[in-house]
Amino acid sequence: MTVSLPQSLVLLGAGKMGGAMLEGWLRIGMDPAGISLVDPHPSDEIVALAQEKGMALNPDAERIAPPDVLVLATKPQMLDTAAPAVQAFIHPKTLLISILAGKTLANLAARLPTANAIIRAMPNLPAAVQRGVTAAAPGPGVTAAQRALADALLGSIGRVEWLDDEGLIDAVTAVSGSGPAYVFHLVECLAAAGAAAGLPPAIAERLARATVEGAGEMLFQSPLPPATLRQNVTSPGGTTAAALDVLMADDGLKPLMVAAVSAAKRRAGELSG
Template sequence: MTETLLLVGGGKMGAALLGGWIDRGYDAAAITVVELFAETAKNIAKQYGVTVVGSADALAVGLEPATVVFAVKPQSMDDTVPAYASFAGGDTVFLSIAAGKTIAYFEGNLGPGAAIVRAMSNTPAAVGRGISVACANGRTAQDQKNRCHELLEAVGEVAWIDDEGLMDAVTAVSGSGPAYVFLLAECLAQAGIEAGLAPDLSERLARATVAGSGEMLHQAEEAASGLRANVISPGGTTAAALEILMGENGLQELMTKAVEAAAKRSRELAG
């Protein structure tokens, strides 16, 4: 694939996307990365063979990217986005994976004529198992949406929504969700240690259990509730544990509060 891509931000998510694109056959010579930090920029250029510059001012004269991808932290957007307004219009589409920053925000900084897709991805994109949810503004043509879909699909599943207001909930569930799963693994390992297991063994058991269960969920057509039920024997050890986890003030109540807190913070980041 030879369409010209401009990736702004080469951090964890930016690098995950870049790696997915290269693996999918995108031409490294057609990709330019803007990365502020010199060491990160050096590593990206060496690993992926793409052009890396330190700022928008250093971009090649006459560059006309088909897609500009913003993969910088929300707090850095105000200092980043306006520099790319000159690319708005024509066939260029802007794709943002920053939490909290709305389509209206990008229209205000890039101009009302900009084609904009707002997406929320997550860190399993680094191993090709992420999921992204995207929505587009009215200026975005179907071929531009298709282009963004292909870029996001390089690192996992893609879903589209029409109601941008749902993005805060999406952020709270799938954007932040990997951290919840990692915390579960941490807590399970610590509980094993307190039950008498050696730390190395307990961590190994927790890691393998969470990873293996996730793979079962990925492959199964059955709902998570059904998979859970398949593990339970009446009156057995799993049933005893789930009485605690599913009881009053249990996991569901905590998870609901956590998602509400994350969604609230996403709205705050929107300003």
């Protein structure tokens, strides 16, 4: 399948997530000559990368070709400050992709009234190692061709899930947006449990960490559902089964995770607007 890439793109906000996406776009073959970066305080790495690859850094909007795509990756609270600069880069054919947490399509459309096509996307932290997952909700003016461009750009940092209903974004935020922190905490808990079982704490932490790394890699490589992977390593009456009896009890991990995700979803709703 051929991947469609934009000829011209402006990235507004070249921080952690913007920088990770930029690496992804270069990796999938976007022509750096078509990429412009806008950031009032670019990091030394971004300045060096722009120089090395020949990407424009902080160009005047009037001096570059109207971009096919503008990616908005500042902090959400910078939207008001950034809006005039964003407006200057938006042309009738420009697709705006926003990754600003909590900023709805309606909110973006109200602040950037000349944008005809907006996609709201929610990536997550493992984008930094190209293993992110991004949920994306297209606004009404987005064409099939623009959606294909967004799919390629967002797919450069991991998997992409398209949502018909933007209302699902708060739940997405609670599952995959905040989810990496839950997994890091799982490692902390497994390490603490190992120490409680008598292991030296440093060994317990290395074992717990490597276990989650390995299990994550198996999930990545295997087409099997997680329940099957679990069943495959659980002999009846064995040690894993003894632990899972505790974790899968009525008051085990599932109700705890449901409560945690529900709290995150509620908070995402409170912060959104």
